[in-house]
Amino acid sequence: MWFVVPYLLWQVAKATVRLMPVLWRNRTSVTLAALAVWLWHRHGWEVLALVAGVAGATVGVWWWQWRPWCERFVVLPALSWWQRLFVYQLHWREAMTVCRLAERFDGKLNVPRLLRVRCTYATDEVVLRMPRGQNPDDYHAAAANLAYSFGARICRVYSGRRDMPPTRRGRWAWLLRLVDRVRYRDRPRVVWLVFVRRDPLRRTVPAFDVPETTDLEALPLGLREDLVRYVLRLLATHVLIVGATRAGKGSVQWSLIRALAPAIRSGLVRLWGIDPKGGVELSLGRQLFSRYEYATVPPMVAMLEELVAVMRERQARMQGKTRAHTPTLDEPLYVLMVDEILALVALLQDVDLRTRAKAALAMLLTQGAGLGVLVVGATQDPRKEVVELRDFFPTRIALRLNEPNHVDLVLGQGSRARGALCDQLSARPSMRGIGYVVLDDRPEPERVRFAYVTDDEIRDMAVAYAAPEVVKPKPAPIPRQGRHTNKQKHTAGPLLPDSLAGLLDEDPA
Ligand SMILES: Nc1ncnc2c1ncn2[C@@H]1O[C@H](COP(=O)(O)OP(=O)(O)OP(=O)(O)O)[C@@H](O)[C@H]1O
Numbered sequence: 112m113w114f115v116v117p118y119l120l121w122q123v124a125k126a127t128v129r130l131m132p133v134l135w136r137n138r139t140s141v142t143l144a145a146l147a148v149w150l151w152h153r154h155g156w157e158v159l160a161l162v163a164g165v166a167g168a169t170v171g172v173w174w175w176q177w178r179p180w181c182e183r184f185v186v187l188p189a190l191s192w193w194q195r196l197f198v199y200q201l202h203w204r205e206a207m208t209v210c211r212l213a214e215r216f217d218g219k220l221n222v223p224r225l226l227r228v229r230c231t232y233a234t235d236e237v238v239l240r241m242p243r244g245q246n247p248d249d250y251h252a253a254a255a256n257l258a259y260s261f262g263a264r265i266c267r268v269y270s271g272r273r274d275m276p277p278t279r280r281g282r283w284a285w286l287l288r289l290v291d292r293v294r295y296r297d298r299p300r301v302v303w304l305v306f307v308r309r310d311p312l313r314r315t316v317p318a319f320d321v322p323e324t325t326d327l328e329a330l331p332l333g334l335r336e337d338l339v340r341y342v343l344r345l346l347a348t349h350v351l352i353v354g355a356t357r358a359g360k361g362s363v364q365w366s367l368i369r370a371l372a373p374a375i376r377s378g379l380v381r382l383w384g385i386d387p388k389g390g391v392e393l394s395l396g397r398q399l400f401s402r403y404e405y406a407t408v409p410p411m412v413a414m415l416e417e418l419v420a421v422m423r424e425r426q427a428r429m430q431g432k433t434r435a436h437t438p439t440l441d442e443p444l445y446v447l448m449v450d451e452i453l454a455l456v457a458l459l460q461d462v463d464l465r466t467r468a469k470a471a472l473a474m475l476l477t478q479g480a481g482l483g484v485l486v487v488g489a490t491q492d493p494r495k496e497v498v499e500l501r502d503f504f505p506t507r508i509a510l511r512l513n514e515p516n517h518v519d520l521v522l523g524q525g526s527r528a529r530g531a532l533c534d535q536l537s538a539r540p541s542m543r544g545i546g547y548v549v550l551d552d553r554p555e556p557e558r559v560r561f562a563y564v565t566d567d568e569i570r571d572m573a574v575a576y577a578a579p580e581v582v583k584p585k586p587a588p589i590p591r592q593g594r595h596t597n598k599q600k601h602t603a604g605p606l607l608p609d610s611l612a613g614l615l616d617e618d619p620a
Pocket residue numbers: 315316354355356357358359360361362392491540541542543544545560561562563
């Protein structure tokens with residue numbers, strides 16, 4: 112019988128080693144349970160009830176007096192603990208198996224490992240490690256099933272951390288930076304699932320205060336689902352905003368203008384506006400625009416060509432000196448805002464004007480970003496003519512769209528599968544201004560509610576941050592572009608790439 116002893120010892124050691132990580136992951140529950148059992152055993156249930164009552168009262172006072180701290184250190188950790196134990200851990204194995212995310216190997220079922228649950232008031236962030244043989248796309252495909260399995264309507268899947276390492280300052284910054292390097296390291300096998308318990312973007316986001324100075328690298332436009340501000344990096348990018356009628360494109364445009372306002376007043380940014388819908392959208396803030404056209408089409412097209420001329424002049428000045436433009440008062444950043452880009456590139460009846468508009472826009476989009484001439488275009492309909500230009504807009508924002516296939520047309524192939532459900536956004540007036548954006552560092556689109564700038568705020572802003580009077584730039588002579596046909600081959604000069612020269616040679620019919 113003596114040989115059974117080492118075998119038993121071996122089994123006990125193995126079980127202990129396996130139990131350690133489970134105990135560590137559930138350390139709060141284990142500690143609380145052990146404490147409760149000890150109190151009950153040692154002093155009886157009356158003392159246990161007294162301690163529980165005193166703890167409850169302390170939390171109550173804390174909540175009453177210092178609510179944010181209490182939420183951060185007690186309420187949300189307690190909620191996370193509850194959700195982990197009774198929502199996720201309890202049904203984890205079953206849900207993963209029926210959602211086909213458990214892999215069988217060598218007769219053993221490998222279930223994704225639940226690492227952490229962190230709750231906010233609106234969402235549960237569940238971190239898991241994938242078994243071998245999977246990639247985040249498997250979770251994107253199973254997102255809807257996962258959501259309903261755990262009693263939520265929406266589950267978003269992220270293949271990377273959503274937060275960036277904090278900026279560390281002070282004496283121990285070097286140590287904290289070292290810790291962050293480990294905490295924020297790239298972990299390809301880890302996936303973040305965010306279950307939306309209640310929509311954090313239900314309420315209208317009021318307009319942000321006009322900043323002291325404009326940071327062109329981070330213009331605050333709205334709130335993300337994790338209630339972090341969504342900031343746009345405008346330098347060297349064109350922006351395309353697509354949304355069905357009354358989806359709230361105006362709130363994107365005006366939030367952007369609001370963030371630019373100090374730079375507009377100082378002359379660092381020159382805002383040009385084209386409002387083909389008769390000035391309905393942009394005329395409220397007319398004073399903010401250095402140039403503005405809304406009434407008839409020929410001046411709008413002439414304005415586009417004038418901006419091309421400005422860009423060419425700048426290009427000539429920059430040649431051999433620098434490769435990237437930095438905005439200064441002498442060489443400001445030009446931002447051209449076009450409210451309905453479709454009206455210029457598709458709906459125009461006059462073929463000559465349409466061709467000129469397309470050519471000028473194509474020039475601005477292909478060359479302007481590095482030269483400090485940017486285009487912010489909005490449209491209701493991602494139809495062929497817009498999709499042709501889509502790839503020249505590095506930043507795209509999709510609000511509510513009418514068709515599911517429009518999502519991929521605007522944000523790029525596979526965006527809807529990765530969670531951009533623009534066609535499912537509510538058309539209710541109270542839910543306008545919500546859309547999806549693709550952030551630089553992540554393939555998954557982010558849901559954003561753009562800040563709503565009221566008419567009064569626009570009027571006040573237009574008075575307080577009016578653009579300085581500018582001497583109208585003398586346009587460089589542009590070769591007159593007549594009516595182009597296939598027979599009349601267009602020679603656009605070295606600025607226009609071959610892929611776009613075709614736009615000019617389009618058959619007018
Ligand atoms: N961010 C927002 N938050 C709350 N409500 C909004 C928001 N944006 C827009 N709205 C509401 O929706 C209405 C329509 O918005 P807006 O004019 O911006 O839409 P649009 O997409 O520009 O429409 P159109 O295609 O007709 O130009 C606004 O009058 C406002 O009441």
